[in-house]
Amino acid sequence: MKSAFSYLPHWPLVPDSVFWVGLTLLMAGLCGELCWKAWRLPRITGYGVIGLLAGSAGFGVIDGALANDARFLMDVALGMLLFELGSRLNLRWIRTNPWLIATSLAEATLTFATVVIALQLMNVSLMTTTVIASIAIATSPTMVIQLKTELKSEGQVTERLLALTALNSMYAVILLELVSTWMHQEYYGNLFATLTEPLYLILGSLAVAYVLARSCQRVNLQDEHSFVILIGLVLLAIAITHMLELSTLLALLTAGIILKNFDPRPQLWPAHFGTAGWLLTVVLFVVTLISFQWSYIALGGLAALAMIGARMLAKLAGVLAFAKPSGISMKQGLALGLTLAPMSAFAYLLVENTYNLYPDFDPNLRAIMLSAILILQLFTPLLVYWSLSFIGERRQ
Amino acid sequence: MNLETFNPSKPFTFGIELEIQIVNTHDYDLTKAASDLMRLVKDQKVPGDIKLEITESMIELATGICTNYHQALTDLGVLRDVLVTAAEKLNIGLCGGGTHAFQQWSDRQISDEPRFHYISELYGYLAKQFTVFGQHVHIGCPDADSSLFLLHSLSRYIPHLIALSASSPFVQGMDTGFHSARLNSVFAFPMSGRAPFTLAWSGFEEYFSKMISTGVITSMKDFYWDIRPKPNFGTVEVRVMDTPLSIEKAAAIACYIQALARYLLLDKPLTLHEDDYLVYNFNRFEACRFGLAGMNVNPQNGERRTIAQDILITLDALAPHAQELDCTDALVVLRKLVQAQTNDAVWLRDIYRKEGSLHETVRQQCLLWSH
Numbered sequence: 001m002k003s004a005f006s007y008l009p010h011w012p013l014v015p016d017s018v019f020w021v022g023l024t025l026l027m028a029g030l031c032g033e034l035c036w037k038a039w040r041l042p043r044i045t046g047y048g049v050i051g052l053l054a055g056s057a058g059f060g061v062i063d064g065a066l067a068n069d070a071r072f073l074m075d076v077a078l079g080m081l082l083f084e085l086g087s088r089l090n091l092r093w094i095r096t097n098p099w100l101i102a103t104s105l106a107e108a109t110l111t112f113a114t115v116v117i118a119l120q121l122m123n124v125s126l127m128t129t130t131v132i133a134s135i136a137i138a139t140s141p142t143m144v145i146q147l148k149t150e151l152k153s154e155g156q157v158t159e160r161l162l163a164l165t166a167l168n169s170m171y172a173v174i175l176l177e178l179v180s181t182w183m184h185q186e187y188y189g190n191l192f193a194t195l196t197e198p199l200y201l202i203l204g205s206l207a208v209a210y211v212l213a214r215s216c217q218r219v220n221l222q223d224e225h226s227f228v229i230l231i232g233l234v235l236l237a238i239a240i241t242h243m244l245e246l247s248t249l250l251a252l253l254t255a256g257i258i259l260k261n262f263d264p265r266p267q268l269w270p271a272h273f274g275t276a277g278w279l280l281t282v283v284l285f286v287v288t289l290i291s292f293q294w295s296y297i298a299l300g301g302l303a304a305l306a307m308i309g310a311r312m313l314a315k316l317a318g319v320l321a322f323a324k325p326s327g328i329s330m331k332q333g334l335a336l337g338l339t340l341a342p343m344s345a346f347a348y349l350l351v352e353n354t355y356n357l358y359p360d361f362d363p364n365l366r367a368i369m370l371s372a373i374l375i376l377q378l379f380t381p382l383l384v385y386w387s388l389s390f391i392g393e394r395r396q
Numbered sequence: 397m398n399l400e401t402f403n404p405s406k407p408f409t410f411g412i413e414l415e416i417q418i419v420n421t422h423d424y425d426l427t428k429a430a431s432d433l434m435r436l437v438k439d440q441k442v443p444g445d446i447k448l449e450i451t452e453s454m455i456e457l458a459t460g461i462c463t464n465y466h467q468a469l470t471d472l473g474v475l476r477d478v479l480v481t482a483a484e485k486l487n488i489g490l491c492g493g494g495t496h497a498f499q500q501w502s503d504r505q506i507s508d509e510p511r512f513h514y515i516s517e518l519y520g521y522l523a524k525q526f527t528v529f530g531q532h533v534h535i536g537c538p539d540a541d542s543s544l545f546l547l548h549s550l551s552r553y554i555p556h557l558i559a560l561s562a563s564s565p566f567v568q569g570m571d572t573g574f575h576s577a578r579l580n581s582v583f584a585f586p587m588s589g590r591a592p593f594t595l596a597w598s599g600f601e602e603y604f605s606k607m608i609s610t611g612v613i614t615s616m617k618d619f620y621w622d623i624r625p626k627p628n629f630g631t632v633e634v635r636v637m638d639t640p641l642s643i644e645k646a647a648a649i650a651c652y653i654q655a656l657a658r659y660l661l662l663d664k665p666l667t668l669h670e671d672d673y674l675v676y677n678f679n680r681f682e683a684c685r686f687g688l689a690g691m692n693v694n695p696q697n698g699e700r701r702t703i704a705q706d707i708l709i710t711l712d713a714l715a716p717h718a719q720e721l722d723c724t725d726a727l728v729v730l731r732k733l734v735q736a737q738t739n740d741a742v743w744l745r746d747i748y749r750k751e752g753s754l755h756e757t758v759r760q761q762c763l764l765w766s767h
Contacts, residue, residue: 088422093487155428266755268423327436327485
């Protein structure tokens with residue numbers, strides 16, 4: 001009903017989603033600063049807490065619809081971070097120091113095996129166990145890059161952390177793909193589809209990666225203005241993987257690796273994709289915990305704890321076994337093993353992807369994984385801070 | 397504290413020390429890995445030794461006592477290969493060059509050694525700005541007095557050595573216009589410059605004890621002179637050179653000093669006066685700023701020649717001595733360099749012009765160093 005006073009807002013006022021997003025970011029920023037300035041806790045711990053409060057486990061101010069829109073942002077943010085991570089993986093290094101690949105394989109295999117054992121002891125179904133064990137291999141690329149940037153850390157542990165994270169993220173995606181063939185067969189029973197699915201996904205993602213990397217090589221990355229072109233290329237690649245139902249995570253990570261290793265000249269862009277990239281990272285930390293619900297703890301909390309314990313021990317053992325021959329001290333090995341613990345948005349997206357393909361999949365998967373992500377996202381940043389201080393690699 | 401006694405050494409033997417840069421292989425900025433490198437090389441058998449330097453981005457290698465060019469090349473080759481192999485294991489790059497092209501001095505970390513902490517405490521930010529990389533050459537002297545004679549006569553040739561080794565045109569991402577900008581960092585230290593003019597060891601001892609009694613210095617190590625005596629080695633140490641980009645050039649420059657020493661001590665072509673130093677800073681500046689094209693003023697007759705011309709004349713005078721010392725090949729390398737006027741600073745500017753990236757320039761520096 002129009003009236004002379006329709007220029008006035010309706011009462012009560014209804015804030016739109018921009019309001020809630022703005023408020024959430026404001027609170028996340030404040031909480032992050034409070035953590036850092038008052039308690040010397042990593043800022044990202046603060047972001048996680050706000051995500052938790054904003055989501056269904058807290059005040060629920062961000063609803064399911066908004067969280068769904070946020071999925072796209074997460075894909076972009078994580079895609080860019082994986083691209084950056086991949087572009088730091090020097091394959092020549094692995095060739096000249098094969099103990100690195102031994103370390104990487106050891107920590108990944110041990111993680112898979114011990115998590116399988118731990119979850120079987122907790123009576124989790126075998127299929128859910130293998131999915132979780134595959135995802136558990138990956139260290140959070142987001143947290144690793146965010147913490148490296150925040151601490152300005154450099155040195156052998158930091159370098160190896162980046163390399164091992166790039167590798168174990170890759171293993172996790174591929175292994176999950178292979179595990180899902182089994183699910184595919186169980187769900188759809190079409191052997192041809194089962195066999196071609198991983199082939200399509202892996203080869204298709206690699207093809208997108210190759211095209212993206214070769215296109216980036218034509219851009220002069222030293223030039224600030226070409227940065228727009230670069231971001232454009234990355235977004236297009238993400239969109240194409242979406243359209244073709246390929247793996248964004250695998251495509252962007254591999255694109256980074258190809259970019260770094262096809263041309264020996266340093267390919268650089270503003271670290272962390274500049275301020276815009278950093279904002280996206282904050283969004284990533286907030287959004288990851290938005291869909292957490294307290295009921296998950298009751299359902300999967302104990303199994304999550306068992307998984308976390310097994311995973312941390314496995315990573316530590318895998319790294320320590322080859323620390324000496326790979327050229328670091330046991331002290332550095334200890335720090336490296338512990339810094340591999342973080343788990344966050346990358347794992348969350350792998351879980352969500354599984355439910356996208358198989359909507360009726362065991363709800364235990366989400367319960368266990370989100371409980372684990374909650375704990376690891378809130379506590380491992382501190383562990384990484386301590387470890388990097390312990391071996392003198394942090395400068396901030 | 398008294399000055400150590402001078403232990404005579406075999407004349408014209410020499411040792412080379414090179415401070416080299418440790419960079420990452422991502423953006424080729426300086427990185428922190430000296431202690432990691434040390435851990436990997438400490439059990440390897442090498443001629444001479446490898447040690448930590450003031451910041452974690454720097455490592456120093458030193459040959460044993462050498463007598464000729466080929467031995468120096470072999471020693472340096474072994475040291476270089478041991479370090480490069482360890483560096484590959486750690487995914488880091490090593491390179492020569494007097495400065496890092498684009499590092500920010502404030503990012504540097506002081507190595508964890510008492511002496512380095514002391515220097516950092518005393519000199520403040522200068523200590524971190526002192527992340528520069530030099531070549532030092534020790535020349536054996538038969539006795540204390542001849543070490544002082546050699547020190548002051550070599551001073552005349554300081555511009556040659558600066559221009560030949562210059563490899564630091566870039567500082568903190570900028571082209572300084574200098575061939576050797578590194579020496580400007582050294583000049584900031586209060587005890588830098590030239591040694592006092594005295595030709596008798598007793599005179600030098602007197603100077604040293606006076607300085608000790610002022611409390612300004614505590615040992616010979618506190619003098620950052622261009623050339624200084626090293627009594628316990630029985631040498632004079634020439635310290636003005638930038639670290640060249642390759643071991644071949646480093647060895648050739650060391651042999652140039654060796655041949656000069658023989659020429660100066662045996663032929664005694666110079667008579668030395670305090671007044672020779674009137675033009676010292678001017679000549680030194682010309683070499684730093686303009687390299688081989690810089691002007692060199694002869695302190696005794698005021699004659700002006702380019703440094704390149706002066707080196708070519710000197711090379712002729714050194715020929716018989718080089719032959720005696722078995723280092724003729726070294727002088728051939730240098731003659732070519734001077735004729736083409738292409739020292740390492742020129743090479744670095746060329747690469748930068750071609751590639752448009754200092755990151756890529758440092759990467760190519762690493763390639764040059766490891767081959």
